[in-house]
Structure formats: C-alpha cells, structure tokens
Amino acid sequence: MPERVYLSPPEVFPGDREALLEAFDSGWIAPVGPAIEAFEKAFAEFMGGGYAVALGSGTAALHLALLDAGVKPGDEVLCSTLSFVASANAIAYCGARPVFIDSERESWNLDPALLAKALEERAQAGALPAAVEVVHIYGQCANMEAICALCAQYNVPLIEDAAEALGARCEGRPAGGFGRMSAFSFNGNKLITTAGGGMLWSADQEQAQRARYLASQARLPDRGYLHEETGYNYRMSNLLAALGRSQLANLPERIRRRRAVFERYREALSDLPGLSFMPEPAECESTRWLTCILLDTEDPPVEPEALIDALEAENIEARSVWRPLHCQPLFQDCQVYGGAVAEKLSTRGICLPSSGMLTRDDQDRVIETLRGCF
Ligand SMILES: *Cc1c(COP(=O)(O)O)cnc(C)c1O
Secondary structure (H helix, E strand, O other), X not given: OOOOEOOOOOOOOOOHXXXXXHHHHXXXXXXXXXXXXXXXXXXXXXXXXXXXXXXXXXHHXXXXXXXXXXXOOOOEEEEEOOOOOXXXXXXXXXXXXXXXXXXXXXXXXXXXXXXXXXXXXXXXXXXXXXXXXXXXXXXXXXXXXXXXXXXXXXXXXXXXXXXXXOOOEEOOEXXXXXXXXXXXXXXXXXOOOOOOOEEEEEOOHHHHHHXXXXXXXXXXXXXXXXXXXXXXXOEOOHHHHHHXXXXXXXXXXXXXXXXXXXXXXXXXXXXXXXXXXXOOOOOEEOOOOOEEEEEOOOOOOOOHXXXXXXXXXXXXXXXXXXXXXXXXXXXXXXXXXXXXXXXXXXXXXXXXXXXXXXXXXXXXXXXXXXXXXX
C-alpha cells in the first residue's frame, strides 16, 4: 500500500521546533509567558491593527466573542448553515438558539439575501437576534460588503468565524477584520497550527481585555482571588504560542503553496464532465485552505461517494463538504432560511488533499485516481 495522503495534515517549517524548544527552555511552561504576548502582537500586526487574545481553541474564541456581544440564554443568533459543528456549539454554550441561513452559490458562504429576509422578519416582529455569526469556509470570505451593511442597518453585532480563513481577503481586507470580533483556529488541520489553539481578535482594546479576563477564570486584578462572575479556563499555553508565532511567520508561503496545489488540480481536472471547483468571487482572495470540487450535473457519470471510495482504496483521504448544520440531528428543532444550496454542496461536494507539502507525485496519484473514475 502506498503511504497515506492526508486531507490537510499539520505543516512544519524550519524554525518551528527551535521556537518550541526555546519556549520550553525558558521555563515558561504555563498559560502565561512572553511567547503569548509576542504571538498576540504578531497576530494583531498581521490583521493590520487591533488586539488579539490567544486561546485554547477556536471554539473558545467563538464562545467568548458571542458572550462579549451580549448573547444570553434564550437569544437567537443567525448563523451560516454550511459549517463545522463548532460554529453552532458556541451559540449553544451561551444558552442561545441558532437560526441557520443557507449558502449562496457564488461563494458557498452565507447568502446575504436570506440574511436580509431573516433580519427584516425579526425587525417587524420587534425581536432582533442577539448577533449574526458569519462563517468563512474553506479559506474564502463571505460577501462581507452586503453582510456588514445589513448588520449595520439593523444594528446587530457581527461575529466572524474565521477558523478556516486565516489569510483570506475580501476587498483587500483580512478575513476576521470586518465584524465586532472574530475567531481563528490553530487546530492540527488548519493553515497554521499550534496542535490545538485559537485566537480571538477585536479592533477594540477594552473588548479584547474583557475577553482575556473571561478566559482567565474572570479573575479580578486583586491580590487575593476575587471573582464576581463565571469565567473560563481558555488561555493558550506559552509553549504553543511559541509554535504559533513561528508558524504565522510563514503564512504567505503557506497560502502560496495551497493556491498552487489548487491551480494544479484545476488544470488537470477541469475538462471532466460535470466537475467544477469552489468559485472565487472577484472581490475575494481565497487561501484555498482546502480544494473543493463539485459534481454538479443532472446525470453525473460518477457519484461523489464513489470518488471518495476510489481515493480511499488508494489510501488517499478525501471528505465530503460539511453536512449543513440544519441537517444535524443536534439542531433538528432549529429554524432554517433556505437550505437547498448547502444541502447540494454537501451531497455533491468533495474536499481533496490540499496540504502545501503535498508532493507532485502524491498529487498525481489523486488526479489519476479521480480521472480513472470518469
Ligand atoms: C476548526 C473550526 C472551528 C473550531 O476550531 P477549534 O480550534 O477546533 O475549536 C470552528 N469553526 C470552523 C468553521 C472550523 O472549521
């Protein structure tokens, strides 16, 4: 059996190991230390300003962003349906209820027309949602011009789940830089990794400070242990922050490589009948974190499941596009606006091995296996 080709394995660059060991040797083996501050500062610089708070996961960042926006038990939060479960779990942690919004075909992300409908209906009923949570999937931004305008019009806070979109841009601005707060993930499969970890970003220093306080068990700056409210143990370890800072330094190269992997797939597969790629709207710069294909004909010569099986038989990992959250048993009682677009993307879409470290030979194996199915 040839060696397994993974979907998106952790990518280690020269310097990562040294950075980690340097933090280890410094003695700061704790969720405090100079590497955390350095990582947060470098991250904020990458975002073009603002304030970053390093956390134990992207899910923790989302949770704190929603809490900071004032999301309370019983509230509604409008959320993209085409996403990983973490997007909606963070809403549930607040005791709030997700209301799901379908994708648009242009970006595969939240459909602004359906968001407008959901907001208008709620405004008429006199019960606006506590927040809108937009997800930028697979390294590509949603239509932020339209979404920001709607949130401003109804004065509803916008939270960005940018877990998959570090380094993506929309109209030249970075993913995560549009809303009140945003969440990034450094899980092992993401563009940069700290083994597990996340970052919360805000343009506002006080908001970031409050998130940092909530992430540290809501401990008040007092000599004794003084607490007025429930906090969380969400801070990132200094060791992992050192790794994260080292990984962040190579971000442009990582994006360049992922985009090159995508280009190669596009050149090699575009002629196959009924096969298309996740579109990239003109105002968006995708990182192509994952290369996604869609089998989109009435009468496809091959079913998506058969492609995944054929790749698996060659020891190649491929996955279907996210199962929409409104289709999850967990959220079966939640309202959804539309849903058919995300359902189609999920049942007809496949994510291909997309690592920036993918060798030409391994990519050729993926390409040949796929072509062999048609
Ligand atoms: C990975 C991911 C998360 C969660 O990040 P973790 O760091 O694993 O907690 C949230 N939302 C989306 C869309 C993700 O892909």
